[in-house]
Amino acid sequence: MAIASSNNTYQExxxxxxxxxxxxxxxxxxxxxxxxxxxxxxRKQRCLQLA
Structure with missing residues (x-):
């Protein structure tokens, strides 16, 4: 369900x-x-984790 919700968020x-x-x-x-x-x-999340 989280994927569908995320997909809808991006579409919105x-x-x-x-x-x-x-x-x-x-x-x-x-x-x-x-x-x-x-x-x-x-990618942004991975960069923030490395910083």
């Missing part, structure tokens, strides 16, 4: 940041953007 954030531009993405493109954002968040 995409809509907030990009508005109607997000609706022009294919589902595959939108999923790729969500995966990239998730990866960036994980």
């Amino acid at each position: 954030e995409l809509l907030r940041l990009w508005g109607s531009k997000v609706t022009k993405l294919t589902p595959q493109q939108a999923q790729l953007v969500v995966e990239i954002l998730r990866d960036l968040e994980q």
Whole structure:
């Protein structure tokens, strides 16, 4: 369930940041953007742990 909740959070954030531009993405493109954002968040957390 946490993954679905996290996925929804990223999708909501995409809509907030990009508005109607997000609706022009294919589902595959939108999923790729969500995966990239998730990866960036994980990298940030790893960097903060090392600091």
